[in-house]
Amino acid sequence: MSPSDTLANTSSRRDLSQGGERLERRLFIALAGGTLLLTSWIGSLLGLQPQVAQIPAAIGALMLVSPLVFGALKEMKMGRPSGDSLASLAVLAALANNLYLAAGFLAFFLWLSELILSRTAWGAQRAIRDLVELTPDIARLIQNDGSEKETTLAQIRVGQKVRVRPGENLPVDGRVISGQSSVNQASLTGEAIPIEASEGTAVYAGTTNLTGQLDIEVTAVAGESTIGKVESLIREAENAKGHKQELIERLATYYVPVVLMVAALVWFFTSKSEIAAVRDQAAERAVTVLVVTCPGALLIAYPTAMVAAFAAAARLGIMIKTTRVLESASNIDTVIMDKTGTLTTGKFSVGRLAPADGVDPALLLQAATDAEQSSNHPLARSILETAAKARILPRAIRDYKELHGRGVSAQTNDGQVLAGRAQWLMENDASIAAQVEEASKKIEGMSSVHVMLGGRYLGAVGLEDKLRQNASEVVSRLRELGVRKVCIFTGDRLEVATRVGEAVGVDSIEAECLPEEKHEELKYLIRRGHRTLVVGDGINDGPILASAEVGVAMGLSGSDIATNSAGVALMNDDLRHIPFLLELARRTRGIIALNIAAALVLAIVGLALAATGRIQIWITPFYQAGAYIFVIANSLRLVRFGEDVRGAEEIRRSLESSRPVKPTRQAIVQRVTAG
DSSP states (O other), X not given: OOHHHHHHHHHHHHHHHHHHHHHHHHHHHHHHHHHHHHHHHHHHHTTOOHHHHHHHHHHHHXXXXXXXHHHHHHHHHTTOOOHHHHHHHHHHHHHHTTXXXXXXXXXXXXXXXXHHHXXXXXXXXXXXXXXXXXXXXXXXXXXXXXOEEEEEGGGOOTTOEEEEOTTOBOSSEEEEEEOOEEEEOHHHHOOOSOEEXXXXXXXXXXXXXXXXXXXXXXXXXXXXXHHHHHHHHHHHHHHOOXXXXXXXXXXXXXXXXXXXXXXXXXXXXXXXXXXXXXXXXXXXXXXXXXXXXXXXXXXXXXXXXXXXXXHHHHHTTEEEOOHHHHHHHTTOOEEEEOIIIIIBOOOOEEEEEEEOTTOOHHHHHHHHHHHHTTOOSHHHHHHHHHHHHTTOOOOOOEEEEEETTTEEEEEETXXXXXXXXXXXXXXXXXXXXXXXXXXXXXXXXXXXXXXXXXXXXXXXXXXXXXXXXXXXXHHHHHHHTTOOEEEEEOSSOHHHHHHHHHXXXXXXXXXXOOHHHHHHHHHHHHHTTOOEEEEEOSXXXXXHHHHSSEEEEOSSOHHHHHOSSOSEEESSOOTTHHHHHHHHHHHXXXXXXXXXXXXXXXXXXXXXXXXXXXXXXXXHHHHHHHHHHHHHHHHHTTTTXXXXXXXXXXXXHHHHHHSOOOOOOHHHHHHHHHO
């Protein structure tokens, strides 16, 4: 953990504590002011002189209006007069007209509504802090002699080893090097079913170790851990403003002068009335107009809906970077998916070796293993796993190079070895075209890695990848949601991409693409007016994830979440979250539109009632509260959106785990062994 990370965590906790203290101070002011108002009211009921009875009301009103005045000054300083400005003006106008008790109660209820909103905001911050505090501050560091030492996260470094006992939360991201256990990752992925962790399993900070002791090699700490990046995404989303919120704020800027003008007109015409009772109410009606038209409900129409939408998405492990991303997702008409690791599992297995004439298959696999030993590509890992099972170990290499989207090259004692795409090898030596074509026929429909050693073509390794369980279902659902075009962009061979595309039912396939070629294809679609969403692994698809209106990075790995290219990070590999994201975005858009319409209609109705004297000044705070309650309650409908998705997934997994397993008969095992 860097000093800046430590400082940020400490500052965040301090801010949270100070937020609670500020709420307590505000509550004290509200109670003190309310007590003074109540005293004044009781005094007037008991028949005290009006001048005496109104003294506590005047003091209480001044106490309660002061926070509103400070808020108004901030709004004026920013050049955006809004709710606090109108509220302060209304209370001060009531005081100027000797309506002390009315001004006091008006300020009290407005201040109370501010307190409720502050408490809601503080509660949201607290929820975020609770998520982050799933990561303990102390870790058990395993020292060189095998003993344990408790130390702070600030002293933990990548590469060190920590021990986590049953029932404890993991303090770091890492890889299990010893032990077996069940780990609950619901805090990150939203999946209630624990994973089984053993040697080599990647585990994450903030998740819970349930059953066994684990020794973990640290791969990321604090702000660089997965849960730390999740917090960063949430913080970015909190501070970001979408197009609609900016529009609302601009509207509120023009709204205040209009309301002031209307209030002035109401006062002018009422004060000129021939009826004395109406003239006496001129100031009160003008004040009532100011209060009843405060744009508070309008200003929270957007953020309350977005907070609820983000909560619904986070429950399913969908982390959205900014509100603008969710806005854009509501208009998507074209979805582009990578193949490997997106539509397919990305877990390859070597299906067939296709050596060239006169080449020993073992030599082909040895050369491929030598070349791919330093690569992190899924195909490379699969080749290494197969080689290990065949007891083929990678040999020493030098001058290793990885050419993005093409392949790898390295020097061995037997000469230069090249492993990668067929086209790349033929660019290096056009004479091998016939041999490449012959090898490709043997592994038709499979992904392939072609190999050359010392200028000699050795053949190809064919690898198979399984289609994700819900891939075709997801494509069908996208069409139901109005997506006009579903595409596959992949660097894999056309035959392999076609097999996957036909299985899931996509509209078009762009195969054998380099990353820059994928980018050009995407820009072509954008120029034609398509509103695009790209789903990829967040590594090779960086350019198109960044260029699309919405980029979605698949998977829980830290590199996926860390990528700045994608606007959305899926904490698990469930493709059904793509149509859910589009549904959520569209539902959120509808909720926001309804919030804005309701806030404006209530303001207009209130204005008409106040101008005609049909609503009393005492009622206006409750009228405002009604607008707040409608907007908040309408937005909160989004919080429960998606619960059926999570529930259905948990039921499905529970049924799968309870299915009986067909027994293996001993006689069959013996026959297979004997054969």
